[in-house]
Amino acid sequence: xxxxxxxxxxxxxxxxxxxxxxxxxxxxxxxxxxxxxxxxxxxxxxxxxxxxxxxxxxxxxxxxxxxxxxxxxxxxxxxxxxxxxxxxxxxxxxxxxxxxxxxxxxxxxxxxxxxxxxxxxxxxxxxxxxxxxxxxxxxxxxxxxxxxxxxxxxxxxxxxxxxxxxxxxxxxxxxxxxxxxxxxxxxxxxxxxxxxxxxxxxxxxxxxxxxxxxxxxxxxxxxxxxxxxxxxxxxxxxxxxxxxxxxxxxxxxxxxxxxxxxxxxxxxxxxxxxxxxxxxxxxxxxxxxxxxxxxxxxxxxxxxxxxxxxxxxxxxxxxxxxxxxxxxxxxxxxxxxxxxxxxxxxxxxxxxxxxxxxxxxxxxxxxxxxxxxxxxxxxxxxxxxxxxxxxxxxxxxxxxxxxxxxxxxx
Amino acid sequence: xxxxxxxxxxxxxxxxxxxxxxxxxxxxxxxxxxxxxxxxxxxxxxxxxxxxxxxxxxxxxxxxxxxxxxxxxxxxxxxxxxxxxxxxxxxxxxxxxxxxxxxxxxxxxxxxxxxxxxxxxxxxxxxxxxxxxxxxxxxxxxxxxxxxxxxxxxxxxxxxxxxxxxxxxxxxxxxxxxxxxxxxxxxxxxxxxxxxxxxxxxxxxxxxxxxxxxxxxxxxxxxxxxxxxxxxxxxxxxxxxxxxxxxxxxxxxxxxxxxxxxxxxxxxxxxxxxxxxxxxxxxxxxxxxxxxxxxxxxxxxxxxxxxxxxxxxxxxxxxxxxxxxxxxxxxxxxxxxxxxxxxxxxxxxxxxxxxxxxxxxxxxxxxxxxxxxxxxxxxxxxxxxxxxxxxxxxxxxxxxxxxxxxxxxx
Numbered sequence: 001x002x003x004x005x006x007x008x009x010x011x012x013x014x015x016x017x018x019x020x021x022x023x024x025x026x027x028x029x030x031x032x033x034x035x036x037x038x039x040x041x042x043x044x045x046x047x048x049x050x051x052x053x054x055x056x057x058x059x060x061x062x063x064x065x066x067x068x069x070x071x072x073x074x075x076x077x078x079x080x081x082x083x084x085x086x087x088x089x090x091x092x093x094x095x096x097x098x099x100x101x102x103x104x105x106x107x108x109x110x111x112x113x114x115x116x117x118x119x120x121x122x123x124x125x126x127x128x129x130x131x132x133x134x135x136x137x138x139x140x141x142x143x144x145x146x147x148x149x150x151x152x153x154x155x156x157x158x159x160x161x162x163x164x165x166x167x168x169x170x171x172x173x174x175x176x177x178x179x180x181x182x183x184x185x186x187x188x189x190x191x192x193x194x195x196x197x198x199x200x201x202x203x204x205x206x207x208x209x210x211x212x213x214x215x216x217x218x219x220x221x222x223x224x225x226x227x228x229x230x231x232x233x234x235x236x237x238x239x240x241x242x243x244x245x246x247x248x249x250x251x252x253x254x255x256x257x258x259x260x261x262x263x264x265x266x267x268x269x270x271x272x273x274x275x276x277x278x279x280x281x282x283x284x285x286x287x288x289x290x291x292x293x294x295x296x297x298x299x300x301x302x303x304x305x306x307x308x309x310x311x312x313x314x315x316x317x318x319x320x321x322x323x324x325x326x327x328x329x330x331x332x333x334x335x336x337x338x339x340x341x342x343x344x345x346x347x348x349x350x351x352x353x354x355x356x357x358x359x360x361x362x363x364x365x366x367x368x369x370x371x372x373x374x375x376x377x378x379x380x381x382x383x384x385x386x387x388x389x390x391x392x393x394x395x396x397x398x399x400x401x402x403x404x405x406x407x408x409x410x
Numbered sequence: 411x412x413x414x415x416x417x418x419x420x421x422x423x424x425x426x427x428x429x430x431x432x433x434x435x436x437x438x439x440x441x442x443x444x445x446x447x448x449x450x451x452x453x454x455x456x457x458x459x460x461x462x463x464x465x466x467x468x469x470x471x472x473x474x475x476x477x478x479x480x481x482x483x484x485x486x487x488x489x490x491x492x493x494x495x496x497x498x499x500x501x502x503x504x505x506x507x508x509x510x511x512x513x514x515x516x517x518x519x520x521x522x523x524x525x526x527x528x529x530x531x532x533x534x535x536x537x538x539x540x541x542x543x544x545x546x547x548x549x550x551x552x553x554x555x556x557x558x559x560x561x562x563x564x565x566x567x568x569x570x571x572x573x574x575x576x577x578x579x580x581x582x583x584x585x586x587x588x589x590x591x592x593x594x595x596x597x598x599x600x601x602x603x604x605x606x607x608x609x610x611x612x613x614x615x616x617x618x619x620x621x622x623x624x625x626x627x628x629x630x631x632x633x634x635x636x637x638x639x640x641x642x643x644x645x646x647x648x649x650x651x652x653x654x655x656x657x658x659x660x661x662x663x664x665x666x667x668x669x670x671x672x673x674x675x676x677x678x679x680x681x682x683x684x685x686x687x688x689x690x691x692x693x694x695x696x697x698x699x700x701x702x703x704x705x706x707x708x709x710x711x712x713x714x715x716x717x718x719x720x721x722x723x724x725x726x727x728x729x730x731x732x733x734x735x736x737x738x739x740x741x742x743x744x745x746x747x748x749x750x751x752x753x754x755x756x757x758x759x760x761x762x763x764x765x766x767x768x769x770x771x772x773x774x775x776x777x778x779x780x781x782x783x784x785x786x787x788x789x790x791x792x793x794x795x796x797x798x799x800x801x802x803x804x805x806x807x808x809x810x811x812x813x814x815x816x817x818x819x820x
Contacts, residue, residue: 223657237741239654246743247633248775253740258771260671261733270736270771323671326680327737330663331647333656361668361680365658 025061026396028053032061033070033091033395037115041074041088062089069095069158070115070395091115094156096391096398099148099198100384101141102165102205105130105182105231108137110144112152112159113384115391117216121151134177134185138193145195160391160398161198163383164190165205167232172249174201181267182231201386206252207243208382209340210236212374214243215385221335225328227254227321228341228378233275237332255279257324277320280342286313296342296376303349314349321350322357329358329367340372341379347371435471436806438463442471443480443501443802447525451484451498472499479505479568480525480805501525504566506801506808509558509608510794511551512575512615515540515592515641518547520554522562522569523794525801527626531561540641544587544595548603555605570801570808571608573793574600575615577642582659584611591677592641611796616662617653618792619750620646622784624653625795631745635738637664637731638751638788643685647742665689667734687730690752696723706752706786713759724759731760732767739768739777750782751789757781 031051036042039050048058065071072094073087097112097120106129111122123144129137141164149159168180175191190202210226226236235254237244244251255275256268263272276282284295287302287310302310325337337358339347351369359366372378391398438461445460446452452460458468475481482504483497507522507530516539521532533554539547551574559569578590585601600612620636636646645664647654654661665685666678673682686692694705697712697720712720735747747768749757761779769776782788801808 235741239649244649244742247745248743251741251743253743256740256772257737258669258733261669268771273771323668324737327667327734328741330666331645331661331738331741332654333658333661333663335657361678361683362666 026394028057029061029065029395030393032058032065033392036071036089037091037392041090043088047089065395068395068398069156070391070398071095093118093120095158096160096388097152097157098384098387098391099145099152099159099162100165100208100380100382100387101145101162102380102383103129103137103141103167103183104205105167108141108144109380110141110148111380111384112148112157113381113388114157115388117385117388119381119384120155120157121148123147123151129183131184134183134188134190134193137183138190142195159198159387161201161387162195163201163203163208163386164194165208165379165383166190166202167205167230167234169248169250169253170202170204172245174203174249177202178248178250199390201383203383203386204234204236204252205230205379206234206236206254206341207245208380208386209234209372209374209378210238210252210338210382211243212378212382212385213338213340213372214238214241215389216374216381217372220338223332223334224336224338225254225325225332225334226338226340226372227325227343229255229278229280229343230341230376231280233279233343234341235328237328237334239332254324254328257327259320259323274320274324278317278324278343283313283317286316296345300345303346311349314346315353318350318353319357322354323361325354325358325367326361329362334367336368336370338370338372340374342376344371344375436804438467439471439475439805440803442468442475443805446481446499447501447802451500453498457499475805478805478808479566480801480808481505503528503530505568506570506798507562507567508794508797508799508801509555509569509572510575510618510790510792510797511555511572512790512793513539513547513551513577513593514615515577518551518554519790520551520558521790521794522558522567523791523798524567525798527795527798529791529794530565530567531558533557533561539593541594544593544598544600544603547593548600552605569608569797571611571797572605573611573613573618573796574604575618575789575793576600576612577615577640577644579658579660579663580612580614582655584613587612588658588660609800611793613793613796614644614646614662615640615789616644616646616664616751617655618790618796619644619782619784619788620648620662620748620792621653622788622792622795623748623750623782624648624651625799626784626791627782630748633742633744634746634748635664635735635742635744636748636750636782637735637753639665639688639690639753640751640786641690643689643753644751645738647738647744649742664734664738667737669730669733684730684734688727688734688753693723693727696726706755710755713756721759724756725763728760728763729767732764733771735764735768735777736771739772744777746778746780748780748782750784752786754781754785 035047035050044058044062048055069092071089072092074090093114095115097114100111102109108125112120114120166177167182169178171178177185177188206228209228213220213226222241224238228234233255235252237252256273258272259274259277260272264276265271266273266276355369441461445457454468454472458465479502481499482502484500503524505525507524510521512519518535522530524530576587577592579588581588587595587598601610616638619638623630623636632651634648638644643665645662647662666683668682669684669687670682674686675681676683676686765779
C-alpha cells in the first residue's frame with residue numbers, strides 16, 4: 001500500500017537533446033522498440049534489416065533496451081535454420097508501466113499498463129467527489145496509485161509516468177485544472193497534490209477518451225469527433241490523426257454547445273447546453289429515476305425492460321446529442337462520430353434519434369456514427385497508454401542510465 | 411473582350427517531380443522568390459547570403475526568374491559602395507498574375523493580382539444568379555474573365571491560373587460544386603464550363619475568405635474561425651495556420667449550425683440554422699426591408715440613422731451569430747473569431763449582442779472577436795492570391811521553359 005513510485009529519471013520525457021550522436025542514439029532506440037512492437041517477436045538480424053542499421057549497431061541498442069527492461073529475449077528463434085539461431089525479441093512484460101488515473105465525479109480509478117498494452121493492475125473507489133475539495137480526493141487517489149504501483153511491482157513492473165484524467169478544462173501546462181464545474185474545482189495545481197516521483201501529465205478525460213479510441217481501435221478513422229460522458233459530456237476532436245487542443249488547451253467542449261439557447265441554466269454560465277439534455281443527471285431526472293450507483297446500468301436495464309419513461313428520456317437525449325453534433329459535423333466535416341464513455345452502454349436507445357437528427361440537419365453527406373468498444377474505460381486507458389507511448393517514443397528517457405533502473409517497485 | 415487565356419504550361423502546379431537536381435532547382439527558385447518577397451529589393455549577393463547558396467548559383471536562378479518575368483531588376487543598388495554595384499531585384503509587376511473570380515448569389519466578380527499582391531484589373535456584374543442554370547452564369551463569368559485578362563495583358567501581365575469562389579460545397583477535386591443551395595446548383599463540374607487554358611481551382615467562398623484573412627492580414631492569429639456572409643453564411647476554420655478542410659472538403663459550414671432547433675426550415679434540410687437568423691434575407695425581412703441592390707449598404711445607412719427596426723434585426727442577428735459561434739468556440743478553442751464578408755460592414759450593430767452571447771455562454775475564457783478589413787472583397791482576393799501563392803511556391807511551373815512565356819495576353 002505504501003510502495004514508493006519509481007525515482008524520477010534525470011532525463012525525463014520531453015527534455016530536448018541536441019541533434020547529436022546522443023540524439024541519434026535515442027531515436028534509434030525508439031525505432032527498434034516500434035519495430036518490435038509493430039511486427040512482433042523479431043531477431044536482432046530481422047530488426048537490423050527492417051530499420052537499415054548494421055547488425056552490430058542494432059545489437060548494442062537491443063542490449064541497452066534489454067538491460068533497461070524494455071525488451072526481453074524469448075529464446076532461440078527457428079532453431080532449424082542454418083547458422084547461429086537468433087533469439088527472438090519482444091516488448092517486455094516486466095519493464096516500465098504507464099500509470100493511468102481518473103478523477104471521476106463519482107469514482108476514482110487507477111490502472112497500470114505494460115509496454116505490451118496489457119492492463120496489469122487496477123483499483124477503483126466508488127463514491128461522489130462532487131463538492132469535495134481537491135486535497136482529500138487527491139490523497140485518496142494517491143493511495144490508489146500506490147496500491148496499483150505496489151501490485152504492478154510484484155510482477156516486475158515499475159511506473160514510467162503518471163497520467164491523470166479529469167472532468168474539466170486543463171491548462172496547457174498539463175498540471176492545472178482551470179475549471180471542473182461538476183467537481184467545483186478551480187485553478188487547482190494537481191502537480192502539487194500528487195506523487196512527484198514520476199513525470200505527471202493531467203488532461204481532460206474526454207481528450208484521453210478520444211486518444212484511447214485513436215490508439216486502441218485499429219479501425220478508428222483519422223478524423224472523428226469523440227463524445228464521452230460521465231456526469232458531464234465531453235468531446236475530443238481528432239483531425240488527421242492528431243488531437244485538436246485549441247489555443248488554451250480547451251478544445252472539444254461539446255457538452256456546452258447550446259442546444260436550446262433559452263433552455264435551463266448550466267454550471268458553465270450558459271443556457272440550454274447539451275449537458276442539460278443529455279448529461280447523466282438530466283437523463284435520470286427526465287426518466288424519473290434517483291441518482292445513485294451504477295445509474296447507467298439502471299437506465300440500460302429499465303430501457304431494455306421497455307420502461308417508456310426511460311426510453312423517452314434516452315430518445316430525447318439522443319435528439320439533443322444529434323442537434324449539438326450537427327453543429328460539430330457542419331464545422332469539422334469529420335469521417336465519423338464515435339460515441340464513447342458511459343453513454344456507449346446506452347447506445348441502442350440513444351442512437352436512433354441521434355442519427356435521425358444528424359441525417360436530416362447536416363448540410364453535407366450524413367456522418368457515420370459508431371460506438372466505442374472501450375466504453376467508460378476509455379479515459380483511464382487513454383491516460384495509461386499516453387505514458388506507454390511516451391516511453392516507446394523516447395525509451396532512452398527511461399533507459400538512459402542502467403543503474404537507476406534497478407530500483408522502484410515495492 | 412476575347413483575349414485568350416495563356417496556354418497551360420506543360421509542368422502545371424502540383425505536378426510532382428522526383429527528388430532530383432531538377433526538384434532541388436525548383437525549390438531553390440521558390441526560395442529566391444520568397445526571399446525577395448519577404449525582404450524587399452535585394453541584390454543577387456544579398457539573396458545568396460540570405461539563402462546560403464553561392465553567388466554564381468543564385469545568379470543562374472535569378473536569370474531564369476528574370477527571363478520568365480517573375481523578377482525584375484530595379485537598376486544599380488547603392489552606387490556609393492565599394493565594388494561593382496549590384497542591381498536590386500524585385501518581384502515583377504509585369505509577370506504572371508493570379509486570376510480570382512467569384513460567383514455570388516447576386517453578383518459576379520473577377521480580378522487580376524500581380525506577384526506583388528496588387529490588384530491590377532477587375533470587373534463586376536451585379537444581378538441575381540439565383541435559380542439560373544450554371545451554363546449562362548459561367549458564360550457571363552468567362553466573358554468577365556477574358557475582359558480582365560485582356561486588361562491585365564495591356565500591362566504585361568499573363569494569367570498563371572484561375573481560382574473561383576462559389577457559395578456552396580465544393581468536392582475535394584476542386585472543380586465540382588456538390589451543392590450550392592442559394593444558387594440551386596448540384597453536382598456541377600465547373601471545369602467543363604470555364605476556360606481551360608490555365609489551371610483551375612474552385613473552392614467555397616468562405617474558405618477563400620478565411621485564407622485571404624490569413625494571408626493578407628499581417629496580424630491574423632494562427633487559429634481562428636472566420637465568418638463570412640453574402641446571402642448565405644459561411645465559415646472557415648484555420649488551425650495552426652492551415653485551413654481545416656474536413657473529410658469531404660466541406661468543413662466550416664457555420665451557416666447550418668442549429669441555433670433554434672425548432673426554428674424555420676432551411677434550404678439545407680435542417681431547421682433553425684444560423685442562416686435563418688443572420689443571413690442577409692432573414693435580416694432584411696426582420697428589418698421590414700425589401701431585397702434589392704446594395705442591401706448591406708441600405709442596412710448600414712438605416713442603422714446609422716437610428717432606425718429601430720433595423721437595429722433590432724441586426725441585434726437579433728448578432729445574438730444568433732453569438733449562439734452558433736459559442737458552439738464553434740467550445741469545440742475549437744480558437745484564438746479569435748473574425749467577422750468578414752458583407753457582415754463586416756454591419757459590425758457596429760452586430761458586435762455588441764454577438765460578443766455578449768459569446769462571453770456569457772462559452773465555457774472557457776471569452777474569445778476575441780475582430781472585424782476583417784477585407785470586407786466582402788475577401789473571397790475574391792483570397793482566390794486570386796491562391797494562384798499567386800502557387801506561383802511563389804513553385805515558380806518553375808510557370809518559368810520552366812522560357813519560350814512558352816512570350817505568348818498570352820490580348
